[in-house]
Amino acid sequence: MSVLPLRAILLSIVVINTSFVLQSNELLKKRLVALLAQEFRMETDRLILRRLSLADRDDIFEYSSDKEVNKHLVAKPYKSKEDAEKFIKSAIQKYQDGLLSLAMEHKQEKRVVGTIYLPIEYGEKRGELGFILNKKYWGKGLTLEASRRLLEFGFNDLQLNRIQAMCSSENKSCQNVLQKLHMLYEGTLRQYRRDFKFPDIYIDAQVWALLRSDFLSQKSS
Numbered sequence: 730m731s732v733l734p735l736r737a738i739l740l741s742i743v744v745i746n747t748s749f750v751l752q753s754n755e756l757l758k759k760r761l762v763a764l765l766a767q768e769f770r771m772e773t774d775r776l777i778l779r780r781l782s783l784a785d786r787d788d789i790f791e792y793s794s795d796k797e798v799n800k801h802l803v804a805k806p807y808k809s810k811e812d813a814e815k816f817i818k819s820a821i822q823k824y825q826d827g828l829l830s831l832a833m834e835h836k837q838e839k840r841v842v843g844t845i846y847l848p849i850e851y852g853e854k855r856g857e858l859g860f861i862l863n864k865k866y867w868g869k870g871l872t873l874e875a876s877r878r879l880l881e882f883g884f885n886d887l888q889l890n891r892i893q894a895m896c897s898s899e900n901k902s903c904q905n906v907l908q909k910l911h912m913l914y915e916g917t918l919r920q921y922r923r924d925f926k927f928p929d930i931y932i933d934a935q936v937w938a939l940l941r942s943d944f945l946s947q948k949s950s
Contacts, residue, residue: 788789835866842871891940
């Protein structure tokens, strides 16, 4: 009769658990990639959240070239429709890696009014919410509507543990959306990134987040 040392037993448990987590992460990624390979779409009362298409180029250029819309974003405003086309092609290619970038199509007007994102760290089961909206549609609750649907998808369908968002400390409208999503403000990263208009200036970024446990408790209450 032989007895394995405790250290060997613990190491074997760690290896087994690590293998299980990796397989689980890979299955999640494959599932999302399979969904995005199809005519993926989700609906809200006023919006269709769907895969991006090259036919969306002009709509996306309209708001992505607007300096006011891009005021608090990391990316610089687009200078040409070719910039919008490059973005769409890149997003379509990244669907194969499970990167979630969706068009926000207005049902009634049948045009794309914004883009919403949820890139995922599969190893951590963590997503990061991002969005951009044509200023003609500001103040109508469309970003909130789209974000709520994407949070539901992230927590219910993808079983993510955490969804976070980052925004400039000066971006009050974004902060209002995150508050209405019941995200918690977790702190400010001081001088987190450069201002693309003034490279010598650094901008503070706020971190907001919602855990799956918080989301589920809110739904049950």
